[in-house]
Amino acid sequence: MTKAKQITNICCIGAGYVGGPTMAVIAQKCPYIKVTVVDVNEQRIADWNDTDLNKLPIYEPGLADVVAEARGRNLFFSTDVDEAINEAQMIFISVNTPTKTYGVGKGMAADLKYIELCARQIAKVSKDDKIIVEKSTLPVRTAEALSTILNSTGNGVNFDILSSPEFLAEGTAISDLHKPDRILIGGEETEKGQDAIEALVAVYENWVPRENIITTRVWSSELSKLTANAFLAQRVSSINAISALCEKTGADVDEISRAIGADSRIGAKFLKASVGFGGSCFQKDILNLVYLCRQFNLPEVADYWEQVIKMNDYQKHRFAKNIIDSLFNTVSGKKIAFLGWAFKKDTNDTRESAAIYVADELLQDRAEIHIYDPKVTEEQIFSDLKSVCHPEGSEATKDLLKNVIIHTDPYSAMQSAHAIAILTEWDEFKTYNWQKVYEEMLKPAFVFDGRNIVDKKQLTEIGFEVYNIGKGLN
Ligand code: UDX
Ligand code: UDX
Numbered sequence: 001m002t003k004a005k006q007i008t009n010i011c012c013i014g015a016g017y018v019g020g021p022t023m024a025v026i027a028q029k030c031p032y033i034k035v036t037v038v039d040v041n042e043q044r045i046a047d048w049n050d051t052d053l054n055k056l057p058i059y060e061p062g063l064a065d066v067v068a069e070a071r072g073r074n075l076f077f078s079t080d081v082d083e084a085i086n087e088a089q090m091i092f093i094s095v096n097t098p099t100k101t102y103g104v105g106k107g108m109a110a111d112l113k114y115i116e117l118c119a120r121q122i123a124k125v126s127k128d129d130k131i132i133v134e135k136s137t138l139p140v141r142t143a144e145a146l147s148t149i150l151n152s153t154g155n156g157v158n159f160d161i162l163s164s165p166e167f168l169a170e171g172t173a174i175s176d177l178h179k180p181d182r183i184l185i186g187g188e189e190t191e192k193g194q195d196a197i198e199a200l201v202a203v204y205e206n207w208v209p210r211e212n213i214i215t216t217r218v219w220s221s222e223l224s225k226l227t228a229n230a231f232l233a234q235r236v237s238s239i240n241a242i243s244a245l246c247e248k249t250g251a252d253v254d255e256i257s258r259a260i261g262a263d264s265r266i267g268a269k270f271l272k273a274s275v276g277f278g279g280s281c282f283q284k285d286i287l288n289l290v291y292l293c294r295q296f297n298l299p300e301v302a303d304y305w306e307q308v309i310k311m312n313d314y315q316k317h318r319f320a321k322n323i324i325d326s327l328f329n330t331v332s333g334k335k336i337a338f339l340g341w342a343f344k345k346d347t348n349d350t351r352e353s354a355a356i357y358v359a360d361e362l363l364q365d366r367a368e369i370h371i372y373d374p375k376v377t378e379e380q381i382f383s384d385l386k387s388v389c390h391p392e393g394s395e396a397t398k399d400l401l402k403n404v405i406i407h408t409d410p411y412s413a414m415q416s417a418h419a420i421a422i423l424t425e426w427d428e429f430k431t432y433n434w435q436k437v438y439e440e441m442l443k444p445a446f447v448f449d450g451r452n453i454v455d456k457k458q459l460t461e462i463g464f465e466v467y468n469i470g471k472g473l474n
Contacts, residue, residue, distance in 0.1 A: 005199050007131075008033055011088035013118050015039035015048055015077060017173075017280070017349060018135060018166050019094030020058055024066045025177040027075035029207040036076045036084040048077035059348040059375050062174035085125045090199065093118050094135040094166075099284050108291035110139050110284070119149040122159075129158040131196045135166050137281065139288055140223040143186075160196035162187045163218050165225035170279065171346035183213045186221025226289045230305055233282040235270040237311035243273040243470030244318065253470025254452060273470045275423060275450030276316040276354040278343030283309055283352055316354045319421075320361035322467060323448050327419060331367035335442075337417040339410065340424025340451075341373035341381055348375040350384050354450070355423035360388045363400045370405045372413040374426055378406040411437065419446035425453050438462045 012023045015037045027035040039045050047057040049071075053064040067075070078084060085091060095114040100106050115136060122132065132150065134143060143161045150159040163186040168176040183204045187197040197215050204213055216224070243253040253273040261268030277283075286305055293302035324331050343353035350356065359369055363385075371381055385404060389397045407413035410429075414420055414437050422429060430453055438445055447459055448467045456466045 005089065005195070007090050007199050007203055009088045010035045010090045010092065010203075011084040012037045012092040012094055012135070013039070013081065013085075014092075014094035014096070014136070015041070015044050015057075016094060016096060017058055017060075017170060018168070019092065020048065020056075021060055021063055021066075021168065021173040022094070022135065022166055022177060023092070024063065024070060024075060025174065026203065027070035027073075028066045030203060031070075031074055033203065034074050034076070034087075035070075036078055036088070038078050038081045038084045040079070040081070042079050045077050045079050059346075060170065060173045061346055066174060081121060082125045085122055085130075086127060088130065090131045090133060090203075091122060092133045092135045092164075096280075097136050097138060097284070099287055105291055108287045108294075110137075110288045110291075112138070112142065112145070115142065115146070116149065119146050123150050123153045126157045126159075130160075131199055132159055132161045133200060134161070134163045134222070137165055137225050137229070137285055137288075138163070138222055139292055140219050140226070142222060143218045158192075160187070160192055161218070162196055162200055163221035164200060165221065167225070167228065170349050171344055178207070180208060180212065183208055184216065184221050184224055185213065186216045186218040186224075189217060226285050226292075229281050229285040230289055230308065232270050233277055233286055233312070234305075234308045236272075236274065236277045236282075237308045237315075239271045239273045240276065240315045240469075241311055243315075246470040247472030250472060251470075256470075273452065274315075274354070274425075275319045275358065275469065276312045278351065278353040278355075280349070280351040283312070313357075316357045317361065319354070319448065319450055319469070320358045323358075323362065323419060323421060323446075324365055326446060326448075326465070326467060331362055331365045331418075333366060333368065334418040335368045335370060335416060336362055337414040337420045338369055338371040339373075339413070339420060339422045339429050340426055341371055341376045341384075342424050342426075345424055345426045348377075348380070350376055350380055353384070353423070356384045356388050358421065358423060358450075359385060359404070363389060363403060366403070368403045368405070370407055370413040370417065372407045372410045373424065374428060381406055411440070415440045416442060417445075418442050419448060421448045421450060422453065423450050425451040429453060430455075434459055434464070435462055438464060 010033055012019045019037055023035050023037045044057050047055055053068055056064060095118055097110045100109045100111040143163055147161050165184060185197050185200050187193040201213050239257060242256060246253045257271040260266050261271050286309055290302045290306045327334060341355045342348060342350055362369060385401060389400050444465050446465045452468050456468060459466050
């Protein structure tokens with residue numbers, strides 16, 4: 001094997017939730033590598049370059065410190081995509097891969113148009129050999145399509161394609177990047193492919209022990225990412241399915257999670273029953289997996305995974321319906337306070353958040369919703385609601401949205417409310433003065449805890465009617 005080329009210049013296309021934090025940490029840990037993150041979105045790049053670190057486009061604990069350390073030293077954010085591509089020896093592709101909203105595979109397949117655009121741009125601009133790293137989550141065998149586009153320019157430039165999916169979770173991205181359970185790198189089995197793998201291994205070896213870096217063939221790496229997300233989501237749907245049974249039988253889902261999680265074969269993580277999983281990845285990646293299975297004529301496999309999504313939809317619906325049922329079969333004109341809008345704590349990301357779907361159901365029943373989230377902006381909340389409240393842009397939607405009020409103070413959101421719904425597990429919700437909240441609410445004062453985070457006993461003693469996920473009959 002020839003000696004792997006030492007990488008000193010990296011470009012990353014896509015300055016989003018994955019590209020931004022991942023590149024910031026690579027730059028922090030590898031001061032000898034110039035890392036340039038490019039994006040077509042000028043505002044996003046301006047925000048990454050803002051001297052006020054509170055204005056970074058992504059809220060992620062610890063991110064500002066990493067950016068402060070590396071930015072301007074060897075970490076750069078730019079809109080000059082061509083120049084960054086041209087200079088780089090290694091190019092990461094971290095653009096978004098949303099579910100297709102049109103044509104073949106609509107509502108299921110991953111839309112690869114941005115990936116393809118990147119490949120075409122790289123092919124057009126490159127004057128010397130490059131290693132291309134797929135960071136975005138992609139359907140298995142996308143590397144083949146990338147390779148076809150890249151290698152059909154006929155200008156003699158050689159491209160090696162690696163798949164290195166990112167497993168960071170939002171809210172803990174920086175610690176996940178600093179101490180990953182594993183780094184996965186897939187490449188071709190040829191000597192050239194193995195050299196490319198080693199070049200990327202050498203980057204990660206600056207801070208990740210070699211035994212935690214797994215190398216595989218490309219297809220396994222691509223499919224591992226979809227499989228990991230499908231397994232994680234499946235655990236959440238499995239425990240949520242049990243939560244419904246708990247509510248009918250008087251068992252306590254948190255006790256069950258503890259009991260089964262103590263079995264080392266099962267493990268304790270991802271067994272927290274909730275109002276339903278959200279985030280940009282789980283649903284999209286499972287739909288993508290389901291689509292792939294159908295394409296390869298494996299309907300039983302497709303149906304098996306699709307059920308994970310159906311269960312999640314059921315959980316969100318069950319939560320909303322329970323609010324309506326408990327409030328005497330209608331929420332029309334009633335004030336419901338939402339604590340949390342993000343899809344999980346410690347992030348300002350709201351993509352596919354359960355809160356959006358619960359709000360939609362309550363708005364259709366004419367509720368007045370007062371929302372407080374520590375990190376999500378008013379603009380974002382309205383944009384999310386517009387995308388689900390149908391028909392889009394109609395007078396009816398506008399009327400519904402008049403019933404949504406955003407608060408920057410949680411107590412004003414809860415004042416005079418008929419009910420409180422907890423949608424995100426932000427730590428601060430546990431510390432509120434619940435006695436004061438109770439006194440200022442209408443009675444009976446309901447709390448629907450979609451995350452099982454507040455102290456049910458304490459709240460019940462104060463006088464609240466508390467509904468938890470998976471804790472009925474007591
Ligand atoms: C990521 C992953 O990359 C994706 O595969 C995963 O499945 C979801 O999460 P994420 O970083 O969260 O995507 O997406 P996003 O925050 O939307 O960032 C993508 C960025 O790419 C955006 O800033 C967008 O402007 C940029 N982009 C997109 C380009 O610069 N060029 C394009 O052609 C398309
Ligand atoms: C996920 C994967 O964890 C990560 O490896 C991948 O790279 C991207 O997708 P992310 O979506 O950022 O990460 O967050 P995650 O912590 O996985 O949570 C996803 C959703 O599941 C959240 O809405 C969360 O609240 C919910 N969840 C998680 C539960 O309801 N119960 C649990 O026990 C765990």
